[in-house]
Amino acid sequence: MNEEILASGMGLMIYSMIILLLGMAALVVIIWWRIVSKTGYPGVLSLLMFVPVANIVLIVILAFSEWPIERENRSLKTKR
Numbered sequence: 001m002n003e004e005i006l007a008s009g010m011g012l013m014i015y016s017m018i019i020l021l022l023g024m025a026a027l028v029v030i031i032w033w034r035i036v037s038k039t040g041y042p043g044v045l046s047l048l049m050f051v052p053v054a055n056i057v058l059i060v061i062l063a064f065s066e067w068p069i070e071r072e073n074r075s076l077k078t079k080r
Contacts, residue, residue, distance in 0.1 A: 025050075040068030 032046035039062060048054040 036062070038069070040070075040072065 028049060029046055032049050033043040036046045036058075037043040041062075045058060048058045
């Protein structure tokens with residue numbers, strides 16, 4: 001009897017942790033999607049945050065490259 005109670009409690013706890021982790025992963029994707037989209041790059045690049053080396057490469061590219069939105073702003077300023 002005690003084993004069944006313990007097993008059901010552990011199963012519920014594991015299920016709750018999985019749901020929590022999936023929710024946190026979804027939140028990370030939403031946040032990075034918004035950041036990447038605001039730079040002018042396609043938002044789907046935010047999925048690279050789950051690839052171990054690509055996430056660092058993405059951050060470096062965002063930090064040191066000229067963003068598409070900056071190019072667009074510069075071209076609009078020169079047309080005036």
